Amino acid sequence: MSRESREVIRVANIVKDFRPGFGLRRKRVLHGISFSVCEGEIFGFVGPNGAGKTTLLKVLMGLIRATAGEATILGCDVHETEFRRHIGFLPENPYFYDYLTGREILTFYAKLSGLPRAQRADRVALLLGWVGLSSAANARLRTYSKGMLQRVGIAQALVHDPSVVFLDEPMSGLDPIGRKEIRDLILRLRAEGKTVFMNTHILSDVEMVCDRVAIIVSGRITYEGAIEDFLEGDQRESDVVVAGLRPETGVQLEEKFGASLRGHGDRIEVRTADKNVNPMLGAILEAGGQVLSVTPHRVSLESIFLSAVEQDRADEKERER
């Protein structure tokens, strides 16, 4: 991605306070969020539940007003309406008029999006096909499952062929096949040169499709950049499963390669730094051990979130002092 590409989404120092109830103390949910997304990028906004992802997306969609800060999409203030011709939005757990059929609801959204009458029917039929709802097109939404509603949500977000698409937890509530379909759809959008902004708390979803991520924890961005840099910034490790390892060899591996051993009867799992894997495999084979598998060990999102949350708590204490 070239650095000169056009900036499509710009978020500058967005702060959002919620007043949980009348007269109650204000609660700060977003503490000055800033980032930008360039044209053609697939951007992942990642964080644990309650981090503030949906809140930021609502600010971008003009559904709530930021307490402070500035947000623009395609160079327009988010409270304008005209530019929305070029954006699509899939909310979290979307809900639609359930007295309409799939075809009716998409036609309704197509009209609202300003799609010319002549193109509407074809475009709606095309999208119903894309999301696999052609056979349910004439059934009322009341009879749809959660996964089908998610598909309607995606179809309405794309019905007017927008150039920027915002997805809030697009894979939630879907089975593995559904998740794969959504991934393929996002990749297709990328191939068409669209910009995609997606909220998620599942890192593996992000890994497969996103060019860049921002990690948000407790209303603050803790990381922004390429996903590979994020995952590989730390020392990476691998798990080697071996059988027929003599106890003295195990001790030797611990001393020589800084490995940690976990036993399961005859099978032993040995974890070591990536750079030690090859020499260690040699040592194991030499000692008559049998290598069953070698698996790169990924830093889990949970551990990242947990450490970030702990860091956040520590900061909080620091500030209180």
Place this chain on the structure above:
Amino acid sequence: MISPALIWTIATNTVREAIRNKLLYVLLFFAIALILAGALLSSLSYVESERILQDIGLAAIRLFSVAIAIFVGVNLIHKEVDRRTVYTILSKPLSRTEFLLGKYLGLVLTIWMQMAVMVMAFAGVSLATGAPLTPTHAAAFFLTGIELALVVALATLFSSFTTPMLASFFSGGLWFVGHLTRDLRDLGAASDLETVQRLTALLHRVLPDLESFNLSIEAAHGLPVVASDLWLPLLYGGGYVAILLVAATALFGRRDFR
């Protein structure tokens, strides 16, 4: 810029929702049952049976229409926010004002359609029992239609910032008081206290004067009406609706949907 096409899209969809809502058919059924009961009651009485029939019929149409208007009106915006259907709709190139006006227009059309069905039942019963149908009846229904548009605007205003429960309480209360403000002003004018006079006159001026849309006595007695009996209330109702909708859009436009 306000787009009539977008408002119309929202309005027609709102009408479609009402047409597919079974509850409204139940209410309509009761209204028509009451009109028929009026016919039955009037046949038991020997004096002025047509008048009793029409009194009951006109009252049934007004009461049921207002009940439906408030019942549907207060849920109108709240349901959209509560079920989060606004999220996707407002992400389209459509302003909040257009959305609110579309919902309002759709609801008014719905109420008018319901009223038209009741009026047809009323006309049918009147014809069947030989009760007179005069142009004054048409005028009375026309003004009831304006009153309903005003009541829907009240419900829309309240529903744009408070719960359906409170909104129906406020709208119902204002509808009730709105039918008393004229009498109240006349009572107050007869008072010796200047503050009472001022207060009742002010109430009459600020709160909607819904008696100005009431021609049921004239209709039941077959009294003639003149053009100004129609266009003055029309102007008054239209102005009042405009003010209520401006307030509603201002409140709705600033709301956080969370």
